[in-house]
Amino acid sequence: MLRLSGPRAAAIANALGAPALRPRHAHYARLRDADGDVIDDGIVLWFPAPNSFTGEEVVELQGHGSPVLLQQLVARCIALGARQARPGEFSERAFLNGKLDLAQAEAIADLIAAGDNRAARAARRSLDGVFSRRIDAVVEQLVLLRIHVEAAIDFADEPLDTLGGAQVRRGLEQARTDLALLRRDAERG
Structure with a gap:
């Protein structure tokens, strides 16, 4: 072809x-x-x-x-x-025309270069957008935390329902854990 x-x-x-x-x-x-x-x-x-x-x-x-x-x-x-x-x-x-995100474009190269079934499956998952969706979820989590922190600072004198410091720390720790898992999975292929 x-x-x-x-x-x-x-x-x-x-x-x-x-x-x-x-x-x-x-x-x-x-x-x-x-x-x-x-x-x-x-x-x-x-x-x-x-x-x-x-x-x-x-x-x-x-x-x-x-x-x-x-x-x-x-x-x-x-x-x-x-x-x-x-x-x-x-x-x-x-990628330049918005048909793939960067992770998917890289996944195609990984799929072509895959030396075994495990690597091919991992590349296929990335191409299907699994990796990108996991990244997007962490980004969304961090944006929500930022919104709560900014609201607490900007409206400190107002009775707003914002997250407390302990909840923000737990959210940041969860984001750190999620990013570490993403990195581990990316390094495994």
Whole structure:
């Protein structure tokens, strides 16, 4: 499979011989070189922005899997104005376009590099947002503590229902414990 991302993805697919593309539909195509000779035939899928992994226009070209034919398709796409992505660039684009948070983008790299089932499962959980949700919960807990402390300082003379010092300390200790567990889990993979 060959994946194109960016504003010219559909135009490049059309120049290869893809028919008029409908979003998220599989289209049979005879993919051709500059002389019109068939390189390969296969399936073309189009995902218009922002409804794609990267948040950009994305086209997937699915051929027979021959390395020789794939290299010919890559060369033809480059001749039409594409370039090969850097390692991790699709995840980077997804992050920059708000499709992934940083923990999820890093989880993709971890998933690709996973050397065993345990590492793959941990990366999958991070990609699913488990790690991010745990971080968000600690942040929310700290923000609530801050609100109570600021209210107690700003309105010291008012009869407000704020947390006492012992409750604030317990909340901070809980946040410290939660962060230590997050760090431990992140180091384990």
